[in-house]
Amino acid sequence: MYTEISLDNLRVKKLPHIWCAGCGNGIVLSAILRAIERSKIDKDKIVFVSGIGCAGRSSGYVNFNTLHTLHGRPLAFATGIKLANPDLQVIVATGDGDLAAIGGNHFIHAAKRNIDLSVIVFNNFVYGMTGGQLSPTTPEDSFTTTTPYGHIEEPMNISYLAIAAGATYVARETIGNPLMLEKYILNGLLHKGFSLIEAVSSCVTEFGRRNNLGDPAEYVKFLKDKSIPFSKVNSVESHDGIVVGEFVNIEKPEFVTSYYELVKKVAK
Amino acid sequence: MKERLMSGNEAVAIGAIKAGCRFFAGYPITPSTDLAERMSKLLPEVGGAFIQMEDELGSIGAIIGASLTGSKAMTATSGPGFSLMQEGIGFASFSEIPIVVVDVQRVGPSTGIPTYPSQGDIMQARWGTHGSHPIIALYPSSVKESYDLIFTAFNFSEKYRVPVIFISDEVIGHMREKITVDDSHVVFERKKPEVPKEDYLPFDSRYEVPPLANFGEGYRFHVTGLTHDETGFPTSDPVKAERLMERLQRKILNHLDEIFLYETFLVEDADILIVSYGVVARSAKEAILELREKGLKVGLFRPITIWPSSEKVLKDLASNRRVFVFEMNLGQYVHEVERIVKKKVEFYGKENGEIISPEEIESCILKSL
Ligand SMILES: Cc1ncc(C[n+]2csc(CCOP(=O)(O)OP(=O)(O)O)c2C)c(N)n1
Numbered sequence: 001m002y003t004e005i006s007l008d009n010l011r012v013k014k015l016p017h018i019w020c021a022g023c024g025n026g027i028v029l030s031a032i033l034r035a036i037e038r039s040k041i042d043k044d045k046i047v048f049v050s051g052i053g054c055a056g057r058s059s060g061y062v063n064f065n066t067l068h069t070l071h072g073r074p075l076a077f078a079t080g081i082k083l084a085n086p087d088l089q090v091i092v093a094t095g096d097g098d099l100a101a102i103g104g105n106h107f108i109h110a111a112k113r114n115i116d117l118s119v120i121v122f123n124n125f126v127y128g129m130t131g132g133q134l135s136p137t138t139p140e141d142s143f144t145t146t147t148p149y150g151h152i153e154e155p156m157n158i159s160y161l162a163i164a165a166g167a168t169y170v171a172r173e174t175i176g177n178p179l180m181l182e183k184y185i186l187n188g189l190l191h192k193g194f195s196l197i198e199a200v201s202s203c204v205t206e207f208g209r210r211n212n213l214g215d216p217a218e219y220v221k222f223l224k225d226k227s228i229p230f231s232k233v234n235s236v237e238s239h240d241g242i243v244v245g246e247f248v249n250i251e252k253p254e255f256v257t258s259y260y261e262l263v264k265k266v267a268k
Numbered sequence: 269m270k271e272r273l274m275s276g277n278e279a280v281a282i283g284a285i286k287a288g289c290r291f292f293a294g295y296p297i298t299p300s301t302d303l304a305e306r307m308s309k310l311l312p313e314v315g316g317a318f319i320q321m322e323d324e325l326g327s328i329g330a331i332i333g334a335s336l337t338g339s340k341a342m343t344a345t346s347g348p349g350f351s352l353m354q355e356g357i358g359f360a361s362f363s364e365i366p367i368v369v370v371d372v373q374r375v376g377p378s379t380g381i382p383t384y385p386s387q388g389d390i391m392q393a394r395w396g397t398h399g400s401h402p403i404i405a406l407y408p409s410s411v412k413e414s415y416d417l418i419f420t421a422f423n424f425s426e427k428y429r430v431p432v433i434f435i436s437d438e439v440i441g442h443m444r445e446k447i448t449v450d451d452s453h454v455v456f457e458r459k460k461p462e463v464p465k466e467d468y469l470p471f472d473s474r475y476e477v478p479p480l481a482n483f484g485e486g487y488r489f490h491v492t493g494l495t496h497d498e499t500g501f502p503t504s505d506p507v508k509a510e511r512l513m514e515r516l517q518r519k520i521l522n523h524l525d526e527i528f529l530y531e532t533f534l535v536e537d538a539d540i541l542i543v544s545y546g547v548v549a550r551s552a553k554e555a556i557l558e559l560r561e562k563g564l565k566v567g568l569f570r571p572i573t574i575w576p577s578s579e580k581v582l583k584d585l586a587s588n589r590r591v592f593v594f595e596m597n598l599g600q601y602v603h604e605v606e607r608i609v610k611k612k613v614e615f616y617g618k619e620n621g622e623i624i625s626p627e628e629i630e631s632c633i634l635k636s637l
Contacts (some may be wrong), residue, residue, distance in 0.1 A: 014501065044486040049333075060490060060501060065483040067336065068492035069329065070359055076321065076329025080341070081483065083317045084291050084334035088484050106329075109322040259317065266312045 003034040003182070009043065011063050018057055022216030024202035027175040028122050029058050031199070032093070035185035047090045049078045051098035053129040054203075055122035058093045072102030075110045078117050086256045091189070092119040097127050100136040100158050111165035111194050113255040118188045119196045121158060124203035132206030143210040160236045162196040163248050169195035170248040172236075175202060176224025177244070184246060193254045200242055270449050276414040276440040277344075279447060280370060281306035283418035284342055288455055289368070290316035291341035293330035295323050295349060298382040299438040300372040303344040324349040328356030331367050335360075336491065338458070338482035340422055344370035347380060350389055351396070357431050358397030359493045361516070364429035364471070364480070366458065368421045371433060372441040375621050384621030385438035387546055387596040391603075393433045394575045400513065402520040404527060405433040405575040409549045411445035416453070417572065423456040424527060428519055429477050435574060437596070439547040439623060461487065469498045473511055476519040521576060529572040530581060534560070538567030540633065541589040543582075543605055545571050547623060548594050554626035559633060566633065574601070582608045590614070592633060594624050 010033070019025050036046065043064055050059035052071035059066040065088075069077045074092045082090045099107050099121045110117060126144055127133040133146040136156040143150060162170045169191040171184035181199055188195035202208060202219040213219045228238055230245025237243060274282070281303055284292075292307040294300075304320070311318040317334070321327040324345055331341035345353060350371045360367050375381035376388045393405040404424050408414040418434060425432040461468050461479040470489045472478040481487035494502040495509045503509065520527065533553055535541065544552045549570040559566045569585050571577065586609040593602040595617050602615045616632045618624065 044488065045484055047483050060492070063488055065488055066490045067333070067483075068490070068494065070355055070493060073325060073329040073356070076326040077333035079319070079321070079326070080291070080293060080330030080333025080335075081337055083319055083330070084339040084341070085337040085482075085484055088337065105322050106326055109326070259319075263312045263315055267315050268313050 003037050005030060005033045006037055009033050009036060009063050011061055014061050017061055019054060020205040022202075022204040022219075023054070024124065024175040024220065025054060025058065025122055027178050028120065028181065028199040028201050029061070031178050031182040032091070032120055032185055033062065034182045035189055038186050039189045041089050041189065045087060045089050047081050047088050048093065049074045049081065049090060050093040051095065051103060053095035053098050053127070054124075055093055055095035056098060072098055073106065074098065075103060075106040075117065075119070079110060079115055082115060082117060083256055083259065086260065089189070090117050092117055094119065094121050095128070096121060096123045096125065096137045096158065097135045100156055100161070108161070108165045111162050111167040111196065114166055114168050114193045114252050115255040116192055117194055118185070118191070119194070120185060120188070121196065121198050122201045123158060123198055124201045124207060125155070126203050126207040128203045128206050132210065142207075144207070157237050159196065159198045159247055163236065166194070167196045168193035168248065168250050168252050171246040172198040172200065172242070173244050174200035174223040174227055174242060176220050176227060180244070187246070187249065191249070193252060271446055272449055273444050273446050274411060275302070275442050275444050276408070276411045276436060277303040277372065277442065278306055279411045279415035280418045280434070280436070281310060282449060283415040284368070284422070285310050285314060286451065286453065287419045287422040288340045289342050289422065290314070291331060291334035291339040292317070292343065293319045293321050293327040293334070293341070294343045294345065295321055295327050297346045297349045299374055299441050300344040300346045300370065303370060303372070303441070324352035325356065328353040328369070332356060332360050332365050335365050335367050336483045340366070340426065342368040342370065344372065346372050346374045347376045347389060348378070350392060354392070354396040358399060358401070360431045361397065361401040361403060362399070362493055363491050365491070366425040366429055367431045368418070368425055369431060369433050371435050373435065373437040375619060381621045383438065385547060385596065385623060386619045386621070387437060387548065387600070388619050389435065390574060390595070390597065390600040393435055401516050402430070403433060403575055404428070404430055404520065404573065405435055406529070406572060407435040407546045407574050408440060408572065409546050409570065410440070411443065412447040413572075414440060415447055415449065419453040419455065420529070423454070426456050426458045427477065428523070429480060430520060435546070437547050470500045471496060471498045471512065473498050473515055476515065476522065524576065524578050527573055527576065528578040528581060531570040531572060532585065533568035533570070535567030535569065535585060538565045539589060540564065540566040540592065541585055542566060542568045542592050542594060542629070543601070544568065544594040545574060545601070548596055551624055551626045552594060552629055555629035555633070558626065558630050564633070577604055577608065579608045586611070592616070594629055596624060
């Protein structure tokens with residue numbers, strides 16, 4: 001099944017976007033927009049919140065209530081929005097640095113609260129916007145502008161962290177499989193609670209170029225070839241490649257609902 | 269009308285609820301914590317939302333988000349937390365989101381002395397963020413005034429689409445006084461757009477303060493901390509940037525008549541003008557009465573609006589008078605006074621945890637004669 005992106009969901013006048021030729025972010029954004037279309041959520045009720053970075057620029061191109069926040073803070077702003085007005089459907093678009101480095105604390109606590117936010121992290125293994133520095137998800141041994149001799153740390157596993165922190169919907173997929181990515185995002189949108197969809201994207205210009213992945217199509221093929229279905233390994237982590245699939249999909253009390261149930265009890 | 273004994277922090281909490289505050293996000297820090305605790309009790313009672321965030325970066329973000337849905341939102345903090353909030357305050361200033369930030373000052377720098385008062389955040393309230401933008405900062409000097417002034421803080425914030433810094437200190441926040449909790453205050457509600465949705469410009473430069481739609485009402489506008497044009501979308505055009513920067517200044521500075529609040533005490537015949545604010549102004553009043561007993565004509569100028577200042581008011585008051593500034597820091601507001609009065613200003617300040625006492629003020633003035 002193929003869903004058309006409704007042009008009403010895009011701010012066509014704001015195009016072309018700032019992303020480089022060959023960037024994977026367009027694939028992620030189109031998966032988000034298709035998922036929104038399929039979810040049938042009232043567009044006026046959608047608040048699309050983003051942080052700072054290449055991924056963060058996505059909020060400017062989509063035709064909802066949009067908020068381009070500060071580096072690392074989209075989840076903080078989103079928490080305020082959702083708690084102040086629970087009728088709004090709050091979607092967060094963020095980068096791996098934005099979410100897991102400078103915004104790591106908000107990430108852990110938003111997941112722990114199980115607040116009803118749908119978070120899509122564009123994981124491109126690198127700081128794209130600032131020109132290719134190391135990010136929390138940069139793979140060991142790879143080259144970035146601040147690891148010119150190769151990276152000595154193991155990368156952070158964002159999905160694993162989300163699960164540990166208490167997220168109730170967690171899935172990972174690469175831009176090599178956009179239809180599954182769309183499906184997971186849709187599931188996340190419909191899920192009541194904190195959902196984290198790790199969209200493994202590409203950054204040809206800043207990451208690929210320095211790591212033998214300079215060709216956009218080769219890069220996507222690489223991500224696809226490296227993908228290992230969750231059902232095969234039954235683990236979110238594998239040293240042989242990128243584990244993809246739906247990792248967690250459970251029901252737990254949601255923060256905003258619980259809060260207003262409490263309010264009902266104490267309100268005078 | 270009820271008479272009650274309460275602390276300054278409690279008065280701020282009760283006043284905030286009456287001023288329409290329905291959202292509070294905060295992170296505990298002495299001496300502001302009891303304000304958050306009070307809000308956690310009061311807000312659910314009126315159907316509002318309280319959340320203890322993971323840090324102050326989260327708190328300031330959450331109140332900005334809440335405000336964009338139309339909720340009047342507040343946070344409370346002190347020195348170290350106030351420092352962490354600066355980036356968010358800059359965001360709210362630039363994207364013109366109404367919020368109220370209470371800073372109950374304690375001794376700094378750094379962790380300082382958490383339980384003792386200071387006035388060390390006066391310049392941070394004005395210049396804590398990067399970039400140029402005006403801000404409104406208010407500072408009460410009693411429990412009753414804390415109650416009254418929090419209404420003003422919300423009203424200014426909503427009317428001018430600007431963060432208002434409500435400065436207090438450990439003494440004003442924690443001391444108890446008997447006050448009347450009255451319902452006589454006028455509460456200002458945010459101006460909403462009346463144009464068709466397609467024509468809405470969230471940063472319309474035909475207004476000094478453009479109306480602000482709530483997220484979720486169909487306007488679908490964009491908010492960013494990047495320099496933006498009238499539509500709210502990023503621009504790097506110097507002409508458009510200039511237009512925005514100019515309007516941000518004008519919308520506040522053209523309204524000093526309303527925004528600049530102050531008190532004078534026995535200034536009519538005074539030869540000596542004391543400038544002090546917050547808790548120190550209380551000591552100054554005592555000292556002035558003592559000095560007058562000794563035949564010295566001393567008066568007080570107490571800015572309630574700390575930022576922006578009124579050059580006209582201060583210049584007039586300072587002319588033909590010796591000017592003394594007393595503050596609980598090593599020289600902050602005194603720079604503003606010197607800038608404005610353009611003559612020698614005598615200064616006495618300390619930030620060691622002790623209040624500046626009436627006796628210190630008295631002896632300082634007597635010694636200088
Ligand atoms: C407080 C702060 N620190 C640093 C920056 C500079 N900065 C902008 S984007 C960015 C990293 C972006 O990387 P990521 O979040 O992975 O997003 P991407 O650009 O790769 O999509 C940094 C460090 C900033 N804007 N604000």
